[in-house]
Amino acid sequence: MPSHTFQIDFKRSSKVAVADKKLKRALVSATDRFRAQRSLAVEGTQEWEEIKTRAREIKEHVIDNLDFYLEKLEESITKAGGVVHWARDGEEAANIITAIAAERGVKSVVKSKSMATEEIELNNAFERNGIKVVETDLGEYIIQLAGERPSHILAPAIHKTRDDISKLFSRKLGVPYYEEPEELTGIARDKLREEFLNADMGVSGVNFAVPETGTIVVVENEGNACLCTTLPRVHVALMGMEKVVPRFEDLSIFLNLLIKSATGQKLSTYVSFITGPKNILDNDGPEEFHLVILDNGRSKILADEVTRQSLYCLRCGACLNVCPVYRQVGGHAYGGVYSGPIGAIIMPQLMDLKGVYELPYASSLCGACKEVCPVNIDFPKVLLKLRSDFVKGREKGRRPGLSERMAIKLWRYAMEHRRLYEFISRIAYFAQMPFVERKGRRNGHGRIGSLPFPFSNWTRDRDFPAVAKKTFRNRWRELENENGDSEDKL
Amino acid sequence: MSREAKDVILASIRRGLKRFEKGRGESPAPPPTWNAGSLKHSYDEDSLTREFVEEVIKVKGHAEVTDSGEEILSFALGLFEEYGTNSCAMADGDFLESLSLAEHLESKGIGVVRPGSGDSVVADAGIGITEADYAISDSGTLVLLTNENNPRSFSLLPPVHLAIVKRSAIVHNIYDVMEELNSSVVKYEHPDQFPSCITFITGPSRTADIELNLTLGVHGPKALYVLVYGDKG
Ligand code: SF4
Numbered sequence: 001m002p003s004h005t006f007q008i009d010f011k012r013s014s015k016v017a018v019a020d021k022k023l024k025r026a027l028v029s030a031t032d033r034f035r036a037q038r039s040l041a042v043e044g045t046q047e048w049e050e051i052k053t054r055a056r057e058i059k060e061h062v063i064d065n066l067d068f069y070l071e072k073l074e075e076s077i078t079k080a081g082g083v084v085h086w087a088r089d090g091e092e093a094a095n096i097i098t099a100i101a102a103e104r105g106v107k108s109v110v111k112s113k114s115m116a117t118e119e120i121e122l123n124n125a126f127e128r129n130g131i132k133v134v135e136t137d138l139g140e141y142i143i144q145l146a147g148e149r150p151s152h153i154l155a156p157a158i159h160k161t162r163d164d165i166s167k168l169f170s171r172k173l174g175v176p177y178y179e180e181p182e183e184l185t186g187i188a189r190d191k192l193r194e195e196f197l198n199a200d201m202g203v204s205g206v207n208f209a210v211p212e213t214g215t216i217v218v219v220e221n222e223g224n225a226c227l228c229t230t231l232p233r234v235h236v237a238l239m240g241m242e243k244v245v246p247r248f249e250d251l252s253i254f255l256n257l258l259i260k261s262a263t264g265q266k267l268s269t270y271v272s273f274i275t276g277p278k279n280i281l282d283n284d285g286p287e288e289f290h291l292v293i294l295d296n297g298r299s300k301i302l303a304d305e306v307t308r309q310s311l312y313c314l315r316c317g318a319c320l321n322v323c324p325v326y327r328q329v330g331g332h333a334y335g336g337v338y339s340g341p342i343g344a345i346i347m348p349q350l351m352d353l354k355g356v357y358e359l360p361y362a363s364s365l366c367g368a369c370k371e372v373c374p375v376n377i378d379f380p381k382v383l384l385k386l387r388s389d390f391v392k393g394r395e396k397g398r399r400p401g402l403s404e405r406m407a408i409k410l411w412r413y414a415m416e417h418r419r420l421y422e423f424i425s426r427i428a429y430f431a432q433m434p435f436v437e438r439k440g441r442r443n444g445h446g447r448i449g450s451l452p453f454p455f456s457n458w459t460r461d462r463d464f465p466a467v468a469k470k471t472f473r474n475r476w477r478e479l480e481n482e483n484g485d486s487e488d489k490l
Numbered sequence: 491m492s493r494e495a496k497d498v499i500l501a502s503i504r505r506g507l508k509r510f511e512k513g514r515g516e517s518p519a520p521p522p523t524w525n526a527g528s529l530k531h532s533y534d535e536d537s538l539t540r541e542f543v544e545e546v547i548k549v550k551g552h553a554e555v556t557d558s559g560e561e562i563l564s565f566a567l568g569l570f571e572e573y574g575t576n577s578c579a580m581a582d583g584d585f586l587e588s589l590s591l592a593e594h595l596e597s598k599g600i601g602v603v604r605p606g607s608g609d610s611v612v613a614d615a616g617i618g619i620t621e622a623d624y625a626i627s628d629s630g631t632l633v634l635l636t637n638e639n640n641p642r643s644f645s646l647l648p649p650v651h652l653a654i655v656k657r658s659a660i661v662h663n664i665y666d667v668m669e670e671l672n673s674s675v676v677k678y679e680h681p682d683q684f685p686s687c688i689t690f691i692t693g694p695s696r697t698a699d700i701e702l703n704l705t706l707g708v709h710g711p712k713a714l715y716v717l718v719y720g721d722k723g
Binding site: 074086181192 | 495496503507509528529549605613643646665667669671672681682688692693694695696697699701709711
């Protein structure tokens with residue numbers, strides 16, 4: 001098992017995040033901006049619903065035939081002069097990539113943004129092997145200098161203010177304190193330009209891969225991925241194995257959906273279709289091209305018919321921007337690499353880590369994510385399935401506590417025996433009195449914010465509604481007696 | 491090692507899909523790709539050109555229409571003056587060739603870097619000059635196919651990019667351009683004819699990573715100029 005450095009403790013980290021006013025402001029303005037841009041772009045696309053439906057069908061088809069398409073992809077890439085590698089888990093992928101580097105005497109590596117490389121913690125592996133690795137996406141560069149992790153799929157350094165970045169640059173790069181974004185960007189350009197020209201190897205992610213032609217597609221705005229895949233003599237791309245679209249011509253709808261959902265641009269500034277290494281006559285481009293196909297838990301996701309759809313994700317980030325939980329706590333609270341609604345569903349499936357099974361609870365099940373998802377992932381359904389798997393104790397050693405199980409059994413017994421239930425309700429009404437808070441409640445109904453053990457397990461994370469003075473049955477009966485006909489009144 | 495991993499992964503995919511037959515099955519038939527027919531209008535070159543120019547400007551590029559080689563030359567000379575540079579990296583496109591642009595520039599004392607030069611030489615050039623293979627009017631996009639005459643780095647390393655597009659190369663949307671690519675490049679018999687890289691460029695390089703401020707030229711060019719060439723209708 002790979003030695004992850006991920007630490008997931010959603011309860012604790014979300015508390016820290018919520019208390020951070022600066023973070024909250026940054027999150028709200030970033031997510032608001034992305035949402036507004038997405039909505040505008042979607043409104044301007046008359047075929048949106050049609051292509052969404054088609055994309056979903058195509059993704060279902062691909063995953064249902066994934067073995068075929070991956071073999072076909074390998075065949076096409078090999079024909080184009082590239083090499084395909086297969087990695088069962090993150091550690092194997094990192095080993096393959098560092099071995100490619102070591103065998104070729106690679107001393108320095110430039111990287112473009114890729115969630116999959118974050119997932120396998122590739123930078124740590126390079127450093128362990130004494131190979132220098134530099135993130136070249138500006139946001140990623142900033143957080144690499146700061147020794148942090150990305151907090152948003154699209155805007156990895158969104159939690160950092162201009163002042164943070166100015167200080168960071170002057171401390172780490174030995175430059176004066178510049179404050180204007182243009183100046184800071186200029187500094188990064190100069191530093192990274194040197195890195196690009198000296199690097200022996202470029203590492204990129206993959207947005208789509210086309211088995212028909214052996215083409216991989218990389219989407220970006222800065223041009224750093226173009227440079228990573230053009231200048232160094234070796235290009236290695238790491239791809240989660242679900243990234244396949246069958247035909248070259250399918251790329252049009254997928255690019256359309258991905259880019260508009262992500263940033264609201266009609267097309268991102270750079271989209272590269274890369275097929276193998278440079279051709280014999282080409283005057284630039286890498287001499288070698290390697291694609292690493294990563295499983296790392298994805299075949300397990302695929303085996304569950306309900307959660308399989310998590311593999312259709314395009315990593316557009318739209319679900320993060322609309323999520324009321326993500327908007328409050330940001331990416332770091334999720335502790336791993338993927339955050340927001342998509343993180344809540346894939347992290348527990350990809351990584352068997354302490355705390356990861358709490359992530360499906362980091363959702364109010366409001367369904368806003370499902371609404372914006374360009375491939376119609378049914379989040380509430382998947383979240384509930386994951387929660388129920390968890391409760392059923394499928395994930396061994398992670399069953400809910402004894403007191404909760406007993407309470408639910410007793411509850412069920414009482415529900416099935418009406419007189420007992422009414423009797424308990426009366427007792428509960430009086431017993432709860434010292435704990436009920438009525439202050440600030442709009443409807444005057446009380447809430448219980450904290451209870452003594454063992455009930456404190458429940459109230460630690462949520463309020464409990466107070467037991468009403470009269471049961472529903474009693475109220476109903478009274479109403480019926482008062483009005484003779486209750487139906488109009490209710 | 492790698493072979494073993496491949497077999498394990500493929501086997502677990504088949505197990506997950508509850509398909510137990512081994513080996514490659516029949517080639518599966520994917521659902522038909524989306525038919526963009528409903529979006530087809532009869533655009534003429536004029537309206538495509540107009541839309542393209544507007545969209546390039548919207549994504550913070552500059553675009554102009556011209557119908558003479560002299561105009562292109564004087565536009566280029568203006569750029570060298572504006573950016574205070576006297577070097578460029580120029581692709582070997584047929585059209586650029588037919589204008590003898592390189593010779594003209596050289597006669598004005600401008601150094602012209604040609605394909606085959608090293609990356610650091612290209613990076614030092616003040617302007618990269620390319621010829622786009624296609625352009626998309628709906629998004630203001632240039633499409634460049636890499637080959638021996640068109641290195642990838644010419645549109646990427648110099649701080650200013652000047653691209654020439656023929657009016658007849660402009661199509662309406664991404665569906666149209668993918669259809670074109672699908673009927674031309676995908677059908678190449680020999681893998682070495684398939685471009686190793688097809689680049690879609692929409693505006694100058696940009697980032698919003700510092701407090702969401704849009705900043706141009708973070709890695710690629712900070713300025714993009716597009717000249718649409720062809721007889722005005
Ligand atoms: S789950 Fe859907 S909305 Fe969320 S990142 Fe993936 S594709 Fe985008």
